[in-house]
Amino acid sequence: MDHGFDFYAPQTFVDENGRRILIGWMGIPDVEYTNREAKSNWQHALTLPRELTWKDGQIYQYPIEEMFQLAQNESSRSLELEPGKAARLDDRVCLIELENDQKDWSISLRHDLTLSGHNGVVRLELHQSGLGRTTRHAYCPDVRQITIFSDTSSVEIFINHGQVAFTTRLYDAPEDRSLKADVRMKAIITPLASFEIARA
Numbered sequence: 001m002d003h004g005f006d007f008y009a010p011q012t013f014v015d016e017n018g019r020r021i022l023i024g025w026m027g028i029p030d031v032e033y034t035n036r037e038a039k040s041n042w043q044h045a046l047t048l049p050r051e052l053t054w055k056d057g058q059i060y061q062y063p064i065e066e067m068f069q070l071a072q073n074e075s076s077r078s079l080e081l082e083p084g085k086a087a088r089l090d091d092r093v094c095l096i097e098l099e100n101d102q103k104d105w106s107i108s109l110r111h112d113l114t115l116s117g118h119n120g121v122v123r124l125e126l127h128q129s130g131l132g133r134t135t136r137h138a139y140c141p142d143v144r145q146i147t148i149f150s151d152t153s154s155v156e157i158f159i160n161h162g163q164v165a166f167t168t169r170l171y172d173a174p175e176d177r178s179l180k181a182d183v184r185m186k187a188i189i190t191p192l193a194s195f196e197i198a199r200a
Contacts (some may be wrong), residue, residue, distance in 0.1 A: 003138040004166035033132030062162030076190040081181040089177035096148040111172035129172040
């Protein structure tokens with residue numbers, strides 16, 4: 001269901017509004033790549049809650065609307081990414097929304113995460129910040145819209161409003177806040193507030 005490095009044991013439920021909501025474990029056992037938190041005797045996290053819908057013969061998954069309510073819209077920035085010219089994120093914890101009209105494209109985020117599309121295949125690459133996470137692929141021939149939830153040590157990427165998803169942990173420095181593309185792309189970058197999970 002998710003083409004990234006850290007997605008395991010998803011659970012779903014139906015909420016009071018009839019939405020089918022998925023939450024996954026952001027971590028996989030018995031893999032060679034690592035997490036920094038393991039040194040402190042804990043690791044892994046949960047994905048954002050995602051609403052599941054059926055469209056064009058497949059399951060789409062996209063963060064529930066409440067996640068977008070965390071966006072601090074008064075601090076939102078709209079810009080047009082110029083090929084090869086880096087923009088700086090005001091905060092690594094942010095929502096990044098991109099519009100694309102190219103068949104072949106590539107974006108670089110933070111320290112060394114690369115997301116690219118070529119010949120109908122979307123490719124996620126990590127290097128040093130992946131701590132052993134390297135490359136993942138998904139077939140998606142027409143990428144028009146990219147939504148990225150960037151958190152302190154994780155990134156959740158949604159292509160075409162949930163047609164394809166990539167979830168990964170990554171470990172870079174607080175000052176790693178770069179975003180750039182090799183083609184022109186319209187971008188909206190919005191800081192995100194935090195939320196707490198209330199126990200019933």
